[in-house]
Amino acid sequence: MAKVMMKGNEAMGLAAIKGGCRAFFGYPITPQNEIPEYLARVMPEYGGVFLQAESEVAAINMIYGASGAGVRSMTSSSSPGIALKQEGITYIAGAELPCVIINVMRGGPGLGGIQPSQADYKQVTRGGGNGDYYLLAFAPENLQETVNIVKEAFDLAEIYRNPVMIAVDGLIGQMMEPVDVDMEIPKREIPEKTWATTGTLGKRERNVVNSLYLDPQALENHSLKLKAKYDLMREKEQRYELVNVDHSEIVIVAYGTMARICRSAMEILNEKGINVGLLRPISIYPFPEKAFAELPSTVKGLLTCELSTGQMIDDVKIANNGKLPIGFFGRTGGMLPEPEEIVDAVIKMIGGMKNE
Amino acid sequence: MNNKIYIIVGHYGSGKSEFSVNFSKYLLSKNLEVCLADLDIVNPYFRSREVREQLTKLGIVVISDTLNSTKGLDMPYLSPAIQGQIALSKKTIILDCGGDDVGIKVLKQFYHEIIKRDYEMLMIINTYRPQTSNVSQIIAMKDKLEAESGLKITGYINNSNFLRQTTIDDVMNANNIIIEVSKDTNIPIKYVSGIKKIIENLPIEAIGDRLMLDLLLRNDWL
Numbered sequence: 001m002a003k004v005m006m007k008g009n010e011a012m013g014l015a016a017i018k019g020g021c022r023a024f025f026g027y028p029i030t031p032q033n034e035i036p037e038y039l040a041r042v043m044p045e046y047g048g049v050f051l052q053a054e055s056e057v058a059a060i061n062m063i064y065g066a067s068g069a070g071v072r073s074m075t076s077s078s079s080p081g082i083a084l085k086q087e088g089i090t091y092i093a094g095a096e097l098p099c100v101i102i103n104v105m106r107g108g109p110g111l112g113g114i115q116p117s118q119a120d121y122k123q124v125t126r127g128g129g130n131g132d133y134y135l136l137a138f139a140p141e142n143l144q145e146t147v148n149i150v151k152e153a154f155d156l157a158e159i160y161r162n163p164v165m166i167a168v169d170g171l172i173g174q175m176m177e178p179v180d181v182d183m184e185i186p187k188r189e190i191p192e193k194t195w196a197t198t199g200t201l202g203k204r205e206r207n208v209v210n211s212l213y214l215d216p217q218a219l220e221n222h223s224l225k226l227k228a229k230y231d232l233m234r235e236k237e238q239r240y241e242l243v244n245v246d247h248s249e250i251v252i253v254a255y256g257t258m259a260r261i262c263r264s265a266m267e268i269l270n271e272k273g274i275n276v277g278l279l280r281p282i283s284i285y286p287f288p289e290k291a292f293a294e295l296p297s298t299v300k301g302l303l304t305c306e307l308s309t310g311q312m313i314d315d316v317k318i319a320n321n322g323k324l325p326i327g328f329f330g331r332t333g334g335m336l337p338e339p340e341e342i343v344d345a346v347i348k349m350i351g352g353m354k355n356e
Numbered sequence: 357m358n359n360k361i362y363i364i365v366g367h368y369g370s371g372k373s374e375f376s377v378n379f380s381k382y383l384l385s386k387n388l389e390v391c392l393a394d395l396d397i398v399n400p401y402f403r404s405r406e407v408r409e410q411l412t413k414l415g416i417v418v419i420s421d422t423l424n425s426t427k428g429l430d431m432p433y434l435s436p437a438i439q440g441q442i443a444l445s446k447k448t449i450i451l452d453c454g455g456d457d458v459g460i461k462v463l464k465q466f467y468h469e470i471i472k473r474d475y476e477m478l479m480i481i482n483t484y485r486p487q488t489s490n491v492s493q494i495i496a497m498k499d500k501l502e503a504e505s506g507l508k509i510t511g512y513i514n515n516s517n518f519l520r521q522t523t524i525d526d527v528m529n530a531n532n533i534i535i536e537v538s539k540d541t542n543i544p545i546k547y548v549s550g551i552k553k554i555i556e557n558l559p560i561e562a563i564g565d566r567l568m569l570d571l572l573l574r575n576d577w578l
Contacts, residue, residue, distance in 0.1 A: 005484045005518060007369050030400050030430050034368075114400050114430045174401035175578065176369045178484070178518040264577035334428060339577055 003180045008173040009034030011143050012102055012166070013042065014181050015150035016074050021100065022048035023073035025062035027055055027081065030114045031170035032104035035076040056081045060088030060101075067097040068209040070196030072154050076102035078170070079120050080111055082128075089163055090129025093226070094211025096195070098157030100150065101135070101165045104173035107334040115334025116170035116257055121311035124167045125285040132223045134230050135165045136237060137285040139255045143177040145282070152185045156237070159188060160229050161195070167284065169307060171257045171336070233286050240288035244270070245277030247298050250346055253316050254305040255281045257336065262305055265342035276346055284312070289319040303327040303349055305342060307335075325353060359388060359448035361473050363463065364513075365501050366480035367488045368455030371515040371569075372396075373404040375480055375549055376452035378569045380416050388448040391441050394420035395462050397432040398454035407572050417447065434462060442469045456497075457504035467506055477505070478546060480513040481537075483530040491536045498541065511546030512538060514564055519574070522554055531562050538563075 006014070013035045016024070024043055026036040036052060043050040049066070053059035059075050066073040077085060082103045092099055105120045107113035124137050136156055140146040146168060153164040197207045213219035244266065245251055254262045259280045269276040279295070279302075281288050302324050304313040310328050317326060329345040331337045362379065364372045373396065380392040394405045405420040406427055412418055422435045441449055453460045463470075479498055481488055488494050498509055516522075516530030527550060538545050548564035549555075555568040 003484070003518065004486045004489070005369065005482055006486065113428050115428050170401065171578075174399070175574075176402075176519070178521055261577050336575075338575075 003178045005176055006143065006179050007034055007176050008143055008146065008168065009104065010038045011147050011179050011181065012076070012150050012173070013038035015147040016100065016154075017042065017046050017048070018181055019100075019151035019154040020072040021074045021154060022046065023066040023071045024048070024050050024075065025053050025059040025066070025073070026075050026077065027053050027059050029078045029081040031106060031173050032076050032078045032102065034173070035102060035104075056084035057088065060085040060092070063099045064088060064092050064095070064097060064209075067092065067099045068095070068197050070193040070198055074100040074102065076104065078104045078106045079108050079117065082120065083123070086129040089135070090127065090131055090133060091211050092163050093129075093133035093135070094131060095209050096161040096226075097163070097209065098154075098161055099163050100153045100157055101163055102150070103165060103167045105167060105169045107332065113334045114170065116307060116336065117332065117334055118169055118256060118258065118307035119309075119311065119332060120167060121284065121306070121308060124165055125287070125315070133226060134233075134285050135163050136160060136233055136283075137165045137167055138239070138282060139167050139284045140172070140282060141256050141259045141280065143172070143175075143179040144183065146172060147179055147181050148183060148185050155188050155190055158190050158193070160233060162229060169257045237283055238286050238288040238290050239282035240291040241278075241280040241282060242291060242294060243278040243280065245279065245295055245299070247296070248275040248277035249298060250274075250301050250303055250349060251277045251279050251295060251299050252303050252305055252342070252346070253279045253281070253312070255284065255312070256307070258305050258307050261337060261339055262342055264339035265346070268339060268343050269346055274346065274350070281312070287315040287319060292319040299324065301325045301327060301349055301353055303329060303346055305329045305345075308332050359446060361442065361449045361451065361470060361475040363451045363453065363470070363475060363477040363507065364480060365453045365460055365477060365505070365509070366455070367482070367485055367497055368459070370455070370480045370482045370485055370488065371517065371549070372455070372480050373402060373452055374569055374571065374573050375513060375515055375567070376450050377404045377407050377411065377572050378549070378567060380411060380450050381414065382567060383448050383450070384414060384416055389446070391417040391419065391445065391447040391449045393438045393441065393449060393451050394418065395434060395438070395451055396454040396459065397434065397462060398459045400430045402573050404452045404573070410572070417441070439466060439469065442466050442473070457500040460501060460505050463505045463507070470507065475507070476510045476546075477507050478511045478513050479509045480515045481530070481534055483516045483533050484518060484526070491533060491540065494533070494537045495541060509543055511544050514545060514548040514562070515550070517550055519571075520551065522550060524554060524557055524559070527554055527558065527562060535563060
């Protein structure tokens with residue numbers, strides 16, 4: 001397929017199908033409704049199952065079932081709906097089932113609003129439900145990157161036997177952009193699903209999908225096995241983009257739509273003769289700590305920019321390890337800044353550093 | 357004498373709102389009194405009501421819901437003032453509809469008032485949308501829109517684009533497809549719309565009156 005114009009939510013729906021998704025369970029919520037709407041129409045054409053569940057809780061537990069049977073499955077929702085799914089998500093992580101979850105983030109807390117937000121960062125990157133677990137989580141900034149990551153997510157979920165979350169803000173779900181849904185993604189070796197409950201046919205031992213371990217030693221062993229997977233993700237799956245960081249004085253750390261706004265701010269600043277770069281996390285779990293080691297010695301400060309009151313900044317502090325001063329700029333509740341607001345924040349930060 | 361009603365319909369994401377807000381400014385520049393009614397209760401983002409303040413300052417009457425919202429309201433209802441404008445005012449009215457046949461369900465309530473007036477129902481087409489990419493798909497969409505509204509399409513708008521990445525060739529390839537649609541359905545292509553660099557360089561073979569679009573609903577950084 002050549003390039004077409006698609007809306008983010010539709011493009012994610014089609015990307016899921018191209019990634020092999022054959023079961024979708026979901027419940028409506030703005031601003032992600034076009035994902036289920038699109039898949040309701042298109043999924044049957046590919047012989048897959050689309051089902052609108054009676055609630056978010058039901059949908060995520062249907063994912064547990066479909067995924068347990070080895071089917072590539074996906075659910076999508078927006079912030080309050082994702083909050084509802086957390087119990088199911090921790091069960092899925094505990095039972096080591098692969099699945100893909102799309103969170104088209106809106107303003108919170110509570111019912112919040114319907115405009116774009118990045119205020120679910122901690123929920124996405126710290127597990128969200130109970131227990132020692134993490135989601136492999138990505139936060140792309142444009143539709144081509146989103147489509148590629150959604151497709152890859154189904155492979156990664158099976159390789160790690162772990163849920164993968166794609167966290168985009170509402171604007172990425174709602175905006176139109178040219179996209180090629182058939183762009184090649186990396187070919188990976190996908191392990192056979194020897195664990196799936198596909199029927200024994202009397203030829204093998206029964207497979208059991210479970211997250212209950214009443215023997216504490218068995219549960220500790222299980223948790224250590226999970227931890228080894230997260231360590232492997234941290235080693236192999238960190239993704240990021242460094243833009244214009246050579247010779248830069250300040251590096252902005254931003255992802256998703258905020259990164260797009262920061263790119264414009266960066267251009268304005270560079271025209272003013274202020275050297276500014278961008279460190280853009282693409283994976284948010286694992287957080288791309290390796291990117292910080294690549295920053296040149298010209299960098300004198302980091303400015304974290306988020307569509308929240310400051311959540312990723314904690315990961316930036318951990319990755320920075322006390323080396324550089326860290327500033328913060330954020331808008332929240334569904335408000336998007338103009339690039340000039342970030343320009344001002346950078347100039348203010350430089351001024352503050354000179355006064356110290 | 358009453359002025360015209362322009363009903364802008366089409367597939368999701370084909371550019372109805374961006375066309376409508378620019379078209380309202382164009383009609384204003386022709387010294388018409390203009391009312392823009394945002395009938396989109398399907399989509400919560402990128403609606404013409406987002407530029408309410410900008411258009412109101414110019415003298416365009418913008419109506420959507422009774423709260424005069426710009427962003428953030430996700431409520432499926434319309435202001436009764438829209439009915440009033442269609443039935444009673446002599447303004448030139450643009451009805452910016454929601455996408456697909458679902459989006460124009462709301463038109464039905466105005467049907468009896470619309471047919472009393474001189475109206476045009478313009479179907480906007482972007483041939484780079486996967487569901488309106490060829491002649492048969494476009495005609496199928498036209499049929500659905502007519503069936504749902506009970507009104508006939510009176511003209512096409514070629515708004516085929518890849519946003520700021522659009523080339524003249526992109527528009528001309530679409531022009532060829534829409535010419536076929538026009539012949540098959542006996543409905544003229546009324547407008548061809550696009551950003552400045554496109555409209556200024558379009559060859560004569562591109563059918564339709566030119567309408568230059570400033571991307572009012574899309575931030576410069578997007």
